[in-house]
C-alpha cells in the first residue's frame with residue numbers, strides 16, 4: 001500500500017478526490033478503505049498550502065510525494081534511460097513568484113500566447129538569464145479538478161527525464177497555478193503538420209515517429225513506474241529547433257502500480273480521434289491506450305490529415321479501408337510530392353495498422369512498435385526475420401511481405 005500512497009499521480013488523485021469510489025482496478029491492494037480517502041477538498045487545500053509554504057525553500061526538499069520510495073522497473077537494455085533517484089536531490093526546479101512569471105511573460109501579453117488547451121493557456125516567456133520558456137497557466141475548469149490535473153502534471157513532470165519528454169524548469173502557485181517548461185521552438189506537431197505553409201519532409205516525419213515512440217516507451221517501461229499518458233496526440237508532441245519530438249501535457253497521465261493489469265476509469269477524458277475503443281467504451285486504461293493513439297499519430301505523419309477533420313470524420317475510419325486493401329498511394333500526403341522512400345512509408349503504415357487494431361491484445365507493445373519503426377525504417381531487418389524478432393502477436397510474416405510488396 002505504501003508504494004501507492006507514495007505515487008504522486010493516479011493514486012494521489014484517488015487519495016484526494018475519493019474518485020476511486022467510482023473507479024475499479026483489476027487488482028486492488030488489500031487494506032484500502034474509504035475512510036483513508038475522506039475529505040478530499042480539505043486535503044487538496046492542505047497540500048496546496050504546503051506547496052506555498054515550501055515554495056520558499058528549494059524544491060528538492062519537496063519530496064514527501066516519495067519519489068525516492070518508488071520501486072524501479074528495469075528491463076534489459078533500458079537502464080540508460082532510467083533516472084537515478086539520487087539525481088532528484090540535485091534537480092534545481094525553480095519556484096517562481098507571480099511577479100517573476102508576470103515579468104517573464106510581459107504580464108501575459110496576448111502576443112506571447114502560444115497555445116490554448118482545454119484547461120490551460122500557454123505563454124512564451126523569457127527568464128532574467130535569457131532562457132526562453134513556455135509558461136502554462138491553468139485557466140479554465142472547476143478548481144478541484146484543475147488543481148488535481150496541475151498536481152498530477154507537476155508530479156509526473158518532476159519525475160520524467162528523457163530526451164523525448166518536455167522539460168520542467170519550475171513552477172509557481174501564487175496567483176494561480178503555473179508550470180514553467182523549456183520552450184520548444186517549433187511549437188507542436190499539430191501546428192507544424194496542419195498549420196504551417198512549410199511542409200515537413202519525410203525524413204523529419206520519420207525522426208518524429210521514432211522520437212515519439214522512444215518517449216512513450218520510456219513512460220511505459222523506462223521510468224520508475226508505468227506511466228500511461230492517456231492523451232498522446234499531435235498537439236501534445238512538441239518539437240525542438242531540430243525537430244526532436246517531446247511529449248508534453250501530463251495532466252491526464254496515470255501512474256499504474258506494477259501489479260495492476262489495467263485501470264478502469266468512469267470518466268472518459270482525452271481527445272476524440274485518438275481514443276482506443278476499450279477506453280472509450282469501457283474506460284479501460286493501460287499501455288495499449290497510448291499505443292492506439294501512437295498509431296493515429298503515425299497515420300497523421302503519413303497522410304498529413306488530422307485525427308478528426310473539420311467534418312468530424314475520424315482518420316482511423318477513413319484510413320482503415322485503404323490499409324485493408326493495401327491501397328497505400330491513397331494514404332500518402334500529397335504535399336510530400338513523391339519525395340519519400342516508399343518502403344519506409346509502407347512500414348510506417350504497417351506499424352500504424354497494428355497499433356490501431358480494435359482488439360488491444362492484438363496491438364503491439366510500445367517496445368515492439370518502436371522496434372518496427374527503428375529496425376525496419378533503418379532497413380536493418382528483413383521481413384522474414386522481423387516477425388520472429390519482434391515477437392509481435394498475431395502477425396503473419398506473409399502479411400507484412402504482402403504489405404511491403406503492395407503497390
Ligand SMILES: Nc1ncnc2c1ncn2[C@@H]1O[C@H](COP(=O)(O)OP(=O)(O)OP(=O)(O)O)[C@@H](O)[C@H]1O
Nearest residue numbers: 115117118119120122134181182183184188235249
Ligand atoms: N514547452 C512548450 N513549448 C512550446 N509550446 C508549448 C509548450 N507547451 C505547450 N505548448 C503549446 O501549448 C499548447 C497547449 O499546451 P497543453 O497541451 O499542455 O495544454 P492543455 O490545456 O493541457 O491542452 P489539452 O486541451 O490538449 O489538454 C500545445 O499544443 C503547444 O502548442
